[in-house]
Amino acid sequence: MATGITRDQTTGASGESYDTVAKILHWLIAAMVVLQFVLANLAEGAEDAGSKFQQLVLLANHKSVGITILSLALIRLGWRFMRPPPAPLPMPVWQSRTASISHWSMYALIVLIPLSGWMFSSAAAVSVSWFNFFQLPDLVAANEGLEELFKETHEILANLLGVLALIHLGAAMKHTFVNRDGAIRRMSSTLTLALFVIVIVLGVLGLTRVGRASETPMDRLLDAKTSAAGLPQWRIDYTKSYIRFIAEQAGATFESEWKDWRAALYFDAAHLDVSSFDVTISTSSVDTLDQERDETLMEREWFDGGNFPQILYQAASFSPRPGGEFSASGEIQIKNVTAPVELMFSVRQDGDQRTLQGNATLDRIALGVGTGDWEDTTWVGQFVEVKVHVEASIEGQDQD
Ligand code: HEM
Ligand code: HEM
Incomplete structure (x- = not known):
């Protein structure tokens, strides 16, 4: 089915490519989301191994990175409204609709997941700190029922994001290698791809090791x-x-x-x-x-x-x-x-x-x-x- 969408119909002022700020925010957040799954899984492993100290440090880092994602997501949404993205790539209508739904779902999730985590921690009477620099206010009073509810919500939404991000990755690969329509190029530059890799590597090295620096x-x-x-x-x-x-x-x-x-x-x-x-x-x-x-x-x-x-x-x-x-x-x-x-x-x-x-x-x-x-x-x-x-x-x- 013809889409009626062509590359010329760009709505945003930014032309065919996403602008630099959008690119940086996309890859920074993507790298941090990857880190979040690594940190959550290692924390779970530490809990199973009976190492409460390691679990505490890994979860504290998970919370701090999560709060960073929340802030960056809000900035990213604000930026998107100010600087609309380029027109979608030429593709069947059903695909561009699916892409649009999945993109908006991912935007919603990178706000709702950190919020549910923050609610969950507050309900569990564990206040959230941002990398030990400052403490965030509790969103709800301690309550075991709410704790359970937000914990479940956090897990379900995080798993949903995991699935959507994998499909999104698959779609990006298809566009790049099958359609050869330059999808990845629109969203990246050498600099932003390097940023993505560097944040993951440094994050894994620095945040997953219950390291010497924090050694008591x-x-x-x-x-x-x-x-x-x-x-x-x-x-x-x-x-x-x-x-x-x-x-x-x-x-x-x-x-x-x-x-x-x-x-x-x-x-x-x-x-x-x-x-x-x-x-x-x-x-x-x-x-x-x-x-x-x-x-x-x-x-x-x-x-x-x-x-x-x-x-x-x-x-x-x-x-x-x-x-x-x-x-x-x-x-x-x-x-x-x-x-x-x-x-x-x-x-x-x-x-x-x-x-x-x-x-x-x-x-x-x-x-x-x-x-x-x-x-x-x-x-x-x-x-x-x-x-x-x-x-x-x-x-x-x-x-x-
Ligand atoms: C986009 C940001 C975030 C992502 C992608 C994310 C993802 C996850 C995932 C995948 C898990 C493991 C769930 C499971 O057991 O299956 C988890 C657990 C957890 N998350 Fe997050 N999270 C994020 C932000 C936050 C924030 C901001 C907080 C708190 C301020 C938080 C607090 C927690 C806690 C306490 C757990 C442990 C749950 C348990 O005891 O089982 N998370 N998160
Ligand atoms: C790691 C693998 C990833 C790759 C290869 C990738 C690739 C891309 C590409 C090529 C686009 C541009 C689509 C277009 O041309 O219209 C895009 C957009 C987008 N990506 Fe990703 N992405 C990845 C991870 C993520 C993650 C983890 C998230 C979730 C937080 C995410 C959220 C988004 C959103 C919301 C958009 C839409 C931007 C907009 O039009 O407002 N991406 N991605």
């Missing part, structure tokens, strides 16, 4: 296989290990867990003098099974998670106790208060497997957790029971 002192500790004294580091299975605490609120106890923590443990019953524990807990990873209580705990009077993102625990003084148990005299640092803490624990050895069970009592008043009105221990108990369970293996040990 804890990461460096975890990297070590043995301590200075030659003790092997425990390789912890975080999926089977936990740090929980039991506290009392209005006369009733509740159990909570810190979901995200890392520990460099060196322990050998025969070498207590050179054994050591180093633990870093992500303050905001507290889960009391109650969203409101979790949020309260992040406030200034409690753990002040915004200003003090980590809780630190260290112990380097160990002594044996009756019944084969041990006691570790260490220190815990919450906010800017450091207090001594005594951890009682037992260690079961089974080949190269180690299981540590321990408990400690913390005085929340001495630690400045729950200040002001909250110091009234009638409503929130003064003592908090911490329960630790660690399952680990050790490699390359030189047992003697």
